[in-house]
Amino acid sequence: MNKIDTNHEPVIESGKSVWLKYLGGMALAFLPLLLLIEDPHWLNIIAFTYLMAGLASSWNIIGGFGGQFSLGHGVFFGIGAYMTAKLYITLGWSPWGIMLMAAALAALVSVLISWPTFRLRGPFFAIATLAFNEVAFVIANHFDSVTGGPRGLMIPFKAGFQNMIFKERWQYALLMFAFVALVIAISIGVRRSRLGYYLLAVREDEDSARASGIHVLQVKLQGMALSAALTAIGGTLFTMYLRFIDPPTLFNLQEVGVKFALLSLIGGVGTIAGPLLGAALIVPFENFLRAELANALPGVNLAVLGLLMVLAALFMKRGIVGAYEDLMKHWRHKKGQS
Amino acid sequence: MDQFLNVLVFGLLLGGIYGLVSIGLNLIFGVVRIVNFAQGELVMFGMYGCYWAYVQLGMNPYLSVLVVAPLVGLLGVAIQRLVIQPLHNESNMQIFATFGLLMMFQNIMLAMSRGEAFSIGGTMGAEVLSVGDLKISVVRLVTLVATTLITIGLHVFLRQTMMGKAIRAVTQDKRAARVMGINVEKTFLITFGIGAALAGMAGALLTPIYSITPGVGGNFIMAAFAVVVLGGLGSVWGAYFGGLIVGVVEAFAGYYIDPALKSAVWFLIFLVVLIVRPAGLMGQVGAEEVGFREQN
Amino acid sequence: MSTPLLEVTNVSKHFLGLKAVDGVSLSVQKGEIVSIIGPNGAGKTTFFNLLTGQLEPTAGEVKLRGQVINRLAPHDRARQGMGRTFQIAKPLIALNALENVMIGAFMRHRSMSVATDKAMTVLERVGLAHLARRRAGDLTLSERRRLEVARAMALEPEIVLLDEVMAGLNQSEVGNAIELLQGLHADGLTFLIIEHNLKVVRAFSERVVVLDRGRWIGEGTADEILTSPAVIKAYLGEGHMGVQSKQTTEVNA
Numbered sequence: 011m012n013k014i015d016t017n018h019e020p021v022i023e024s025g026k027s028v029w030l031k032y033l034g035g036m037a038l039a040f041l042p043l044l045l046l047i048e049d050p051h052w053l054n055i056i057a058f059t060y061l062m063a064g065l066a067s068s069w070n071i072i073g074g075f076g077g078q079f080s081l082g083h084g085v086f087f088g089i090g091a092y093m094t095a096k097l098y099i100t101l102g103w104s105p106w107g108i109m110l111m112a113a114a115l116a117a118l119v120s121v122l123i124s125w126p127t128f129r130l131r132g133p134f135f136a137i138a139t140l141a142f143n144e145v146a147f148v149i150a151n152h153f154d155s156v157t158g159g160p161r162g163l164m165i166p167f168k169a170g171f172q173n174m175i176f177k178e179r180w181q182y183a184l185l186m187f188a189f190v191a192l193v194i195a196i197s198i199g200v201r202r203s204r205l206g207y208y209l210l211a212v213r214e215d216e217d218s219a220r221a222s223g224i225h226v227l228q229v230k231l232q233g234m235a236l237s238a239a240l241t242a243i244g245g246t247l248f249t250m251y252l253r254f255i256d257p258p259t260l261f262n263l264q265e266v267g268v269k270f271a272l273l274s275l276i277g278g279v280g281t282i283a284g285p286l287l288g289a290a291l292i293v294p295f296e297n298f299l300r301a302e303l304a305n306a307l308p309g310v311n312l313a314v315l316g317l318l319m320v321l322a323a324l325f326m327k328r329g330i331v332g333a334y335e336d337l338m339k340h341w342r343h344k345k346g347q348s
Numbered sequence: 349m350d351q352f353l354n355v356l357v358f359g360l361l362l363g364g365i366y367g368l369v370s371i372g373l374n375l376i377f378g379v380v381r382i383v384n385f386a387q388g389e390l391v392m393f394g395m396y397g398c399y400w401a402y403v404q405l406g407m408n409p410y411l412s413v414l415v416v417a418p419l420v421g422l423l424g425v426a427i428q429r430l431v432i433q434p435l436h437n438e439s440n441m442q443i444f445a446t447f448g449l450l451m452m453f454q455n456i457m458l459a460m461s462r463g464e465a466f467s468i469g470g471t472m473g474a475e476v477l478s479v480g481d482l483k484i485s486v487v488r489l490v491t492l493v494a495t496t497l498i499t500i501g502l503h504v505f506l507r508q509t510m511m512g513k514a515i516r517a518v519t520q521d522k523r524a525a526r527v528m529g530i531n532v533e534k535t536f537l538i539t540f541g542i543g544a545a546l547a548g549m550a551g552a553l554l555t556p557i558y559s560i561t562p563g564v565g566g567n568f569i570m571a572a573f574a575v576v577v578l579g580g581l582g583s584v585w586g587a588y589f590g591g592l593i594v595g596v597v598e599a600f601a602g603y604y605i606d607p608a609l610k611s612a613v614w615f616l617i618f619l620v621v622l623i624v625r626p627a628g629l630m631g632q633v634g635a636e637e638v639g640f641r642e643q644n
Numbered sequence: 645m646s647t648p649l650l651e652v653t654n655v656s657k658h659f660l661g662l663k664a665v666d667g668v669s670l671s672v673q674k675g676e677i678v679s680i681i682g683p684n685g686a687g688k689t690t691f692f693n694l695l696t697g698q699l700e701p702t703a704g705e706v707k708l709r710g711q712v713i714n715r716l717a718p719h720d721r722a723r724q725g726m727g728r729t730f731q732i733a734k735p736l737i738a739l740n741a742l743e744n745v746m747i748g749a750f751m752r753h754r755s756m757s758v759a760t761d762k763a764m765t766v767l768e769r770v771g772l773a774h775l776a777r778r779r780a781g782d783l784t785l786s787e788r789r790r791l792e793v794a795r796a797m798a799l800e801p802e803i804v805l806l807d808e809v810m811a812g813l814n815q816s817e818v819g820n821a822i823e824l825l826q827g828l829h830a831d832g833l834t835f836l837i838i839e840h841n842l843k844v845v846r847a848f849s850e851r852v853v854v855l856d857r858g859r860w861i862g863e864g865t866a867d868e869i870l871t872s873p874a875v876i877k878a879y880l881g882e883g884h885m886g887v888q889s890k891q892t893t894e895v896n897a
Contacts, residue, residue: 137383
């Protein structure tokens, strides 16, 4: 048997190759912004798509790589949002600085709440994270002196880079693009690092991981902290874009917390491009549904998303990326046969 | 002091409602070992079905249970066969799938009802029994009684019938049950059907009490999770007593502290039980199922 | 006699009245090869789990290099030089063989490049270098078993615990595997293995320990044990001793 390996490609894809693909992919993702820069309606959709892609990618670090299906990332989103709004309104601090603080706080909170819940298996972990989201909602409503309660917080318009408030919509879209570009770059960095491999091992089988010297809890917490920090940053950006936040907007599971997971699933959970592809597909589509049909049929956009979630779980577990890979394999196989 | 008694009674009655909603969820988990996120929506379907029968056919809600429950039960069988069974070892995908069903069901109902809320209550819901200083809502009392009867009935079913014994065998040890010749897939189907029917039943019984909106299931599902965990997964009486306890705790917390803290109560119970005593009060299913393990 | 590398004293594991492991003692000197045999349900894998820390003993002590490690977490035991394979291997099927081994290598080498090199070296050692870029999911059973061993080897262990690493392999694959293990032993590794395949036990053991229903029932050289009446009695109903029986391989050990 010929045991000589004649394939000269490196066994692990080289950094150069990966980052080139990244630049190409991000350039492609940037195109819609360039092409539609004159259209405020589309710019809004594009901005949201980038934002949701970034949030989904953040979730993907712990949910996709690590296999820990948190349904409660809305909590970290909310921390970013409320901290930004409150500190900007009352103290006038720059949202850029608050963003970093909120990221740190979210990371800390995520470690505190995950430490007892990571011992729970699959569905129970999900339920616990869901419950945290519900509790955050109640807290936000209750402590109205801090959060404005049900009435929410409104940020007056005062343009300026320091305030993270922009006159032009394309500037916001650019900001959101920078966000998703950052999160994806971090995802790639993580995936190609020891932490990334450890997260994958933990996802596959925790006992095997332990036997390989992996401190499972520590790895999960690290992944979660990073994921939470990035999600909080998304919360900051969201707040400064919309300039209005209230508890339902931030903690609605179907619109926010679960959506991050849903976009990742449809695009390809655990992959790098998956969350971006999922967002690119779903956000404009859902926007269309909501705009065209929601007046006649309220909630139809969410019903369709729910259906997509069920279908994806049943038939397209590996999402768009997985379907593409299967197609490539099939095509390569066919080529090899002829 | 008399307020204390009132709150206690209110809590017990509330507990009856929670128990009713949780019993189906608990059964499904004990046997099929999945958490059905859409259970609240099955209750909601029960409520809408009952309302429809009331409005279109003039049927008394307590009577329409006989029609509504089996229908929701059939939906449950369909869910198990079409959605859960294909995903039988993939717990993460099951989470997505049942949550997706939750979204579908809730929002289809929202679209169909255009967001209008319905209510049967009226005079029936307002009837109150006065015992001394105690005020007891009749419809809630009926619900508690019904829950008790249903629990007893389920207990008898599980102990005395062939199907019930099969269900218990599968709950204990799926592989051993299969070796003994029990058709595990069929047992799953039947269990999900029963669990769904119980949810539909709960919905019908709750129609006089709650106003009927597409999101009404959300009122119960978190509490139901707390009940199921507290009572012990797979235990019918666990769900019953767990429900009572959760109801009472919630009532007292609501009265003496703040009614808005409901979800915090459910959540605290859920978390504390899972950390301190994962098998719950009467759990049939071991701690490993819930995933409690040495933390390292 | 110097301190044994691994010493187990009177270790028991009770589960709600079931004594999965009952008062077992065992010691392994550095450089030894010790086999654990016993009928199904004897508690062998549970015993391993007590050694590697997946389970905590109800009673008794586990000592590594003379230090009691009862409370040491599994990942710390790995760090202390204990490598282990599982009966049902769970490689990351979407990753290639090299990446799977890297996961072990990362324990002692944080950097990607060093871990990659180390993993490649290990793959060469176990004869899988030509499959470095093959998806783990596409490997044959015998290749997967080698991968399991490689991942444990990447930890640079002092003692390796193998749990039925030969199960399901054919005659020639078993022969190759024995050759590999003998080579690794010659490199200085200590082995504690659970085996059903008695040919392997004969070819690759210095000492054999017999467990039955959680209890230690005998110990000696391979020849002594395989002809001992007590041991044969324990195996009665499993088939004639000395004959390699495929039916005895089962999931529950």
